[in-house]
Amino acid sequence: MQIRVVAVGKIKEMFLQDGIAEFEKRLRPYVKLQVIEIADEKRPLSAPPALESAAIEKEGERILLALPENSFVIALDVKGQAWSSVELAGAFREWELAGNNQLAFVIGGDLGLSPAVLSRSNLRLSLSKMTFTHPMARLLLLEQVYRAFRILRGEPYHK
Numbered sequence: 001m002q003i004r005v006v007a008v009g010k011i012k013e014m015f016l017q018d019g020i021a022e023f024e025k026r027l028r029p030y031v032k033l034q035v036i037e038i039a040d041e042k043r044p045l046s047a048p049p050a051l052e053s054a055a056i057e058k059e060g061e062r063i064l065l066a067l068p069e070n071s072f073v074i075a076l077d078v079k080g081q082a083w084s085s086v087e088l089a090g091a092f093r094e095w096e097l098a099g100n101n102q103l104a105f106v107i108g109g110d111l112g113l114s115p116a117v118l119s120r121s122n123l124r125l126s127l128s129k130m131t132f133t134h135p136m137a138r139l140l141l142l143e144q145v146y147r148a149f150r151i152l153r154g155e156p157y158h159k
Contacts, residue, residue, distance in 0.1 A: 001030075001031045001032070001092070001095075001096060001101050001102075001103065002031065002032045002033075002034070002101060002102045002103070003027075003031045003032070003033050003034070003103045003104075003105065003145065004033075004034045004035075004036060004066075004067075004068070004071065004102070004103070004104040004105070005033070005034070005035045005036070005104075005105045005106075005107065005138065005141065005142070006036045006038060006063055006066045006067060006104060006105070006106045006107070007035065007036070007037055007038065007106075007107040007134065007138050008037075008038045008039075008040050008059050008062075008063070008107065008108050008109035008134065009037065009038075009039075009040040009109055009110075009134055009135070010037055011135045011138065012135070013135060016135045016136065016138075016139055019139045019143075020035075020138055020139050020142060023139070023142035023143050023145075023146050024142065026146050027142065027145060027146050027149070030146070030149040030153075031145070031149065035138075036066045038059060038062045038063055038066060039062065040059065040109045040110075041054075041055035041056075041058045041059050041109070043055050052111055055109075055111060056108075056109075056111045056112065056113070056114045057114050057116070059108065059109050059111075059114065060113065060114025060115075060116045060117045061114075061116075063106055063108075063113070063114075063117050064116060064117060064120060067104050067106070067120065068102055068104065070102060071102040071103060071104040072095060072100040072102065072103050072104070072122050072123075073103075073104045073106060073120055073121040073122050073123075074103060074104070074105045074106070074121065074122065074123045074124075074125050075105075075106045075108075075113055075117060075118055075121035075123070075124050075125070076105065076106065076107050076108070076124075076125055076126070076127060076137060076141065077112070077113060077118065077121075077124040077125065077126060078112075078126055078129075078131070079124065079126065080123070080124030080125045080126040081123070081124065081125055081126060082125075082126045082127075082128070082129065083125065085144060085147050085148060085151065086151060088144055088145075088147075088148045089147075089148035089149070089151035089152050091148075092148050092149070092152060093152060105125075105141055105145075106121065107134055107137050107138055107141065108134070109134060110134060127140050127141065127144070128140075
């Protein structure tokens with residue numbers, strides 16, 4: 001299975017970089033993983049709504065260009081479905097059985113995802129009802145993907 005993570009913005013915090021690198025390493029025996037960082041659109045902190053809307057659209061265009069045409073796209077979205085780790089593992093099994101061997105997870109920037117990206121997605125998934133920074137979401141996503149593959153293989157992983 002090939003998994004692509006398309007994420008807006010760079011990871012600046014060293015502790016998050018280390019954690020992400022650790023889960024990228026742990027995932028190597030299970031999947032072919034590719035992480036693509038999309039540049040975030042620069043704007044003032046207190047940008048007017050029109051400027052924020054334009055920024056989200058530009059980020060969305062860059063995200064869409066990074067998505068392979070034949071991939072099954074999962075958008076991380078606060079309004080998405082909330083699954084347990086076991087349910088995520090089951091979804092990986094179902095996707096693989098259905099021939100969806102190219103998955104793309106999308107993590108937007110601080111403004112979220114454009115309507116075009118949400119329309120392109122096959123599934124909207126929420127990591128939690130809580131709010132996380134987008135760099136933290138990347139770490140949490142990779143940990144959950146790793147956990148799902150451990151579950152699928154019947155390998156121990158703390159609960």
